[in-house]
Amino acid sequence: MAPSPKVPLPAVPDYAPPYWAQACQHLVKKDRVMRRLIPQIGSEALASRGDPFVTLARSIVGQQVSVKAAASIWKRLEALPPAMEPAHLLRLKVDDMRSAGLSARKVDYLVDLSIHFTEGRLHADRWPEMDDEAIISELTAIRGIGRWTAQMCLMFYLQRPNVLPLDDVGLIKGISQCYFSGDPVSRSDAREVAEAWKPWATVATWYIWRSLDPQPVAY
Structure with missing residues (x-):
């Protein structure tokens, strides 16, 4: 042949x-x-955005909505703080975040994620040396982050090849x-x-x- x-x-x-x-x-x-x-x-x-917080926050916004809807919500949310960083997001009013199109539950998830970053509970600096499942275990301990969201972080922030x-x-x-x-x-x-x-x-x-x-x- x-x-x-x-x-x-x-x-x-x-x-x-x-x-x-x-x-x-x-x-x-x-x-x-x-x-x-x-x-x-x-x-x-x-393409990677090179920022673990942004990747995880975008993944939370993208849970159970279309790519187009997620992009629209993110654009409105991103316009609220001076920079999309954990400390800035924690200063936002809940009503403003809801008006961007987020559910109350997703607002809670984003706040919890921001707290994990500002309090140093995540070890993103160690992730390059950790295997995929160890990173998933660390991330899924955060409220609102399931296996799918953790895998988006593996794919888009760490660019792991076999997710x-x-x-x-x-x-x-x-x-x-x-x-x-x-x-x-x-x-x-x-x-x-x-x-x-x-x-x-x-x-x-x-x-x-x-x-x-x-x-x-x-x-």
Whole structure:
């Protein structure tokens, strides 16, 4: 049998994680959907904001809402303090935060997150040396941060290469559309599909998200 023709890969942008090109090469060889999506989406990649507080706060805002709605709420929230930093957020009035579109529960979560940062209860400086599950355990001890939110931090702040957020609605929907013709997909189905993505599940997840939404996900 003749070998499959080599897929021309798009140029990798400067802001991409250092492993992005290697991951794309692996994925187009191992996965038929990635073989189509990666060239189709072009020279884009996951971008980090370089700030653990902002990444976690954006992830809380993004819980259970669409990418578009989350971006709109964040824009209004970001306009309230002089800078999006824990100490500044703690000085905001609850009513002002609610008027930005946040639920009372999310306001509580953001306040609790800010307190953890201002009181030094989080050890972000140690995260680069910690494994994924240890970081998830530390983060999920904070009210309002579940496994999904912690995984967004792993992906977007630490840029860990092999994160598979099975609680992500968009990922499950994208796997359903791309691999199962829109049929319902279980977590075990998704996990089976993602076997071919290892050790680059973060990259494949980002491309699945982009297959659904022209606006890149960025926490």
